[in-house]
Amino acid sequence: MTDLSFFPLAGIPLVKPGDDLGVLITESMQAAGLRLHDRDILVIAQKIVSKAENRYVRLRDVIPSPRGLELAGITGKDPRLVEVILWDTAEVIRAVPHVLIVAHHLGFICANAGVDHSNVGPEKDLVLRLPADPDGSAQRLRARLRELTGAAPAIIINDSHGRPWREGTAGVVIGLAGLAPLQDLRGQPDLFGTPLQITTVGFADQIAAAASLVMGQADEGLPAVLVRGLPYQPAEDVSAQHILRPPETDLFR
Amino acid sequence: MTDLSFFPLAGIPLVKPGDDLGVLITESMQAAGLRLHDRDILVIAQKIVSKAENRYVRLRDVIPSPRGLELAGITGKDPRLVEVILWDTAEVIRAVPHVLIVAHHLGFICANAGVDHSNVGPEKDLVLRLPADPDGSAQRLRARLRELTGAAPAIIINDSHGRPWREGTAGVVIGLAGLAPLQDLRGQPDLFGTPLQITTVGFADQIAAAASLVMGQADEGLPAVLVRGLPYQPAEDVSAQHILRPPETDLFR
Numbered sequence: 028m029t030d031l032s033f034f035p036l037a038g039i040p041l042v043k044p045g046d047d048l049g050v051l052i053t054e055s056m057q058a059a060g061l062r063l064h065d066r067d068i069l070v071i072a073q074k075i076v077s078k079a080e081n082r083y084v085r086l087r088d089v090i091p092s093p094r095g096l097e098l099a100g101i102t103g104k105d106p107r108l109v110e111v112i113l114w115d116t117a118e119v120i121r122a123v124p125h126v127l128i129v130a131h132h133l134g135f136i137c138a139n140a141g142v143d144h145s146n147v148g149p150e151k152d153l154v155l156r157l158p159a160d161p162d163g164s165a166q167r168l169r170a171r172l173r174e175l176t177g178a179a180p181a182i183i184i185n186d187s188h189g190r191p192w193r194e195g196t197a198g199v200v201i202g203l204a205g206l207a208p209l210q211d212l213r214g215q216p217d218l219f220g221t222p223l224q225i226t227t228v229g230f231a232d233q234i235a236a237a238a239s240l241v242m243g244q245a246d247e248g249l250p251a252v253l254v255r256g257l258p259y260q261p262a263e264d265v266s267a268q269h270i271l272r273p274p275e276t277d278l279f280r
Numbered sequence: 281m282t283d284l285s286f287f288p289l290a291g292i293p294l295v296k297p298g299d300d301l302g303v304l305i306t307e308s309m310q311a312a313g314l315r316l317h318d319r320d321i322l323v324i325a326q327k328i329v330s331k332a333e334n335r336y337v338r339l340r341d342v343i344p345s346p347r348g349l350e351l352a353g354i355t356g357k358d359p360r361l362v363e364v365i366l367w368d369t370a371e372v373i374r375a376v377p378h379v380l381i382v383a384h385h386l387g388f389i390c391a392n393a394g395v396d397h398s399n400v401g402p403e404k405d406l407v408l409r410l411p412a413d414p415d416g417s418a419q420r421l422r423a424r425l426r427e428l429t430g431a432a433p434a435i436i437i438n439d440s441h442g443r444p445w446r447e448g449t450a451g452v453v454i455g456l457a458g459l460a461p462l463q464d465l466r467g468q469p470d471l472f473g474t475p476l477q478i479t480t481v482g483f484a485d486q487i488a489a490a491a492s493l494v495m496g497q498a499d500e501g502l503p504a505v506l507v508r509g510l511p512y513q514p515a516e517d518v519s520a521q522h523i524l525r526p527p528e529t530d531l532f533r
């Protein structure tokens with residue numbers, strides 16, 4: 028196996044609604060002397076996808092519902108922020124002071140339904156929702172990059188989620204295109220020929236976590252990472268939804 | 281930020297009880313023309329640490345207890361294997377056909393208490409337990425590398441664990457030395473000067489996940505990965521235990 032490298036794409040400007048991420052990424056790569064290949068993987072932070080897709084909400088335009096007011100009372104959060112969270116919430120998992128963990132309509136279980144208050148902009152009044160269809164966002168970006176460069180890398184849109192049992196967030200996939208999110212090693216023999224029992228590997232999530240290391244969280248502002256040197260099986264018709272365990276078969280719950 | 285690179289250390293032979301991992305790693309790096317630096321991070325697969333520490337158990341020497349027989353009946357697993365799992369188990373979390381998830385005495389929640397049947401050796405009768413003290417193993421390896429090379433990189437011992445909510449295993453830390461496992465970004469300002477609310481990052485776990493991508497699972501046999509280009513804060517008196525959420529404050533459970 029060759030070396031695996033993560034190249035942070037520097038020089039991507041602050042993203043505004045309507046910006047063409049394909050162009051911004053291509054320009055950043057050109058400036059760094061990098062040429063895109065089909066076998067590359069690009070990891071893009073959810074935040075710049077949401078910004079380009081104008082998923083902003085102005086809190087002063089939001090009128091909290093009774094449920095939003097109730098959860099705001101429990102959590103101590105701004106009732107208008109809680110209301111925006113509820114727009115994207117299928118089920119409230121946990122509401123306690125300072126913490127609101129929900130199942131997002133897209134199936135992800137995360138704090139605040141991924142609605143973000145930080146790094147959103149100088150206006151304290153703005154919050155940012157997840158992309159409406161992160162898999163679609165990834166597919167469109169992949170098609171756009173093919174148009175611009177002739178190469179169609181795999182695309183992963185990542186976000187940082189808290190986890191049960193273990194402290195600290197980890198990068199996970201919320202949308203993807205061009206690669207299968209899971210590697211199924213079941214039935215393959217191990218080093219000594221014994222069949223492996225269960226090994227479904229969270230391949231794309233591990234890429235998302237690795238890219239989060241490079242992106243940093245706050246002061247760096249490196250929202251796109253080029254991953255090179257990792258063999259993967261190209262795949263169409265993939266979805267981050269395939270990573271979600273159906274609750275009825277989730278033995279870890 | 282510079283590029284982040286993962287170098288799989290090729291040429292590490294199959295590890296046997298009593299082997300000196302420091303020597304094996306140093307020789308592999310020398311053969312590759314790589315020189316160890318203090319700012320490097322070495323990720324080592326749990327399996328070779330366990331092998332070097334002779335954590336093997338011969339199933340034919342194991343006499344299952346009534347509890348082992350009962351759980352074997354439920355899971356369909358070999359009662360002697362279940363018994364070895366119980367040696368390392370603080371609490372059985374889930375026992376259903378084919379699946380036994382437990383809280384290990386070390387605090388990790390994982391399938392089979394990390395007791396492994398695959399890649400253990402040509403004898404089908406052998407299983408391999410986790411290191412007795414993975415943090416201690418990491419500390420000793422770090423000290424040994426300092427002795428051999430003058431450089432003391434951070435050490436992470438990783439394993440692959442299943443996860444709630446999401447399919448597929450991800451690499452996680454089970455022992456470490458020389459770096460803090462969590463990055464606490466609380467209180468740092470975001471890009472626009474708004475204080476970040478909660479961002480404790482699972483820094484070392486993300487490194488463990490990234491290294492798992494390189495290690496592969498079965499046919500590659502690349503049990504050690506050199507991580508270069510990732511700034512980290514050196515730290516002593518660290519432990520993988522610091523990553524575990526106390527159950528009483530685990531809002532995700």
